[in-house]
Amino acid sequence: MYVEAEYGKMAGVAAKRVCSRKSPELCATPFCRNKHAAQKRFCNTCRKRRYRENNPIKYLYDNLRTHARERGKGFEITFEEFQKFCAETKYHELKGRDPDSMTIDRRDPSGPYSYDNIRPLDHYSNSIRQDNPDLSVPSPEPFDKNEPF
Numbered sequence: 001m002y003v004e005a006e007y008g009k010m011a012g013v014a015a016k017r018v019c020s021r022k023s024p025e026l027c028a029t030p031f032c033r034n035k036h037a038a039q040k041r042f043c044n045t046c047r048k049r050r051y052r053e054n055n056p057i058k059y060l061y062d063n064l065r066t067h068a069r070e071r072g073k074g075f076e077i078t079f080e081e082f083q084k085f086c087a088e089t090k091y092h093e094l095k096g097r098d099p100d101s102m103t104i105d106r107r108d109p110s111g112p113y114s115y116d117n118i119r120p121l122d123h124y125s126n127s128i129r130q131d132n133p134d135l136s137v138p139s140p141e142p143f144d145k146n147e148p149f
C-alpha cells in the first residue's frame with residue numbers, strides 16, 4: 001500500500017512501471033490489490049476466476065456437485081459423463097451466454113443427478129415444472145451436430 005502510493009506520486013512514472021513494481025506480496029493480476037495466496041502468484045479470487053475461465057465445464061460440474069450436496073440430492077454423474085452431457089446439449093454454451101438462463105433439471109425429481117436423469121432446462125420451464133410436477137416439458141430442440149464442440 002505504502003510502496004504503491006509512493007510510486008504513484010513520482011512524476012513521469014508510467015502506469016505500467018508502477019504495475020510491474022507492485023509489492024511482491026500482491027496478486028500478479030494487474031490492478032488486483034489482494035495479497036496472493038501462500039506459494040501462489042495470484043490471490044484466491046483471481047485464481048478462482050482463472051480456473052473458471054480455463055476450465056468452464058469443470059467449474060460447472062463442481063458447482064452442480066456442491067449444489068446437489070447442499071440440497072441433499074444424490075450425485076452420481078462423473079465428470080466424463082458431464083462433459084458428454086455438455087457436448088450433447090451445449091448446456092455450458094447456453095449457460096455461458098446468460099448465466100441465469102439455464103439450469104439442470106432432473107427428469108425424475110426424486111432421482112439423483114445422474115447422466116440418465118439430467119437435462120438442461122431454462123428457468124422459465126423449470127419454475128413451471130416445480131408448480132406442476134406432472135407436467136411433461138418437451139425436450140430442447142436438437143442441436144446442429146455439425147457445429148464443432
Ligand SMILES: [Zn+2]
Binds near residue numbers: 034045
Ligand atoms: Zn488477485
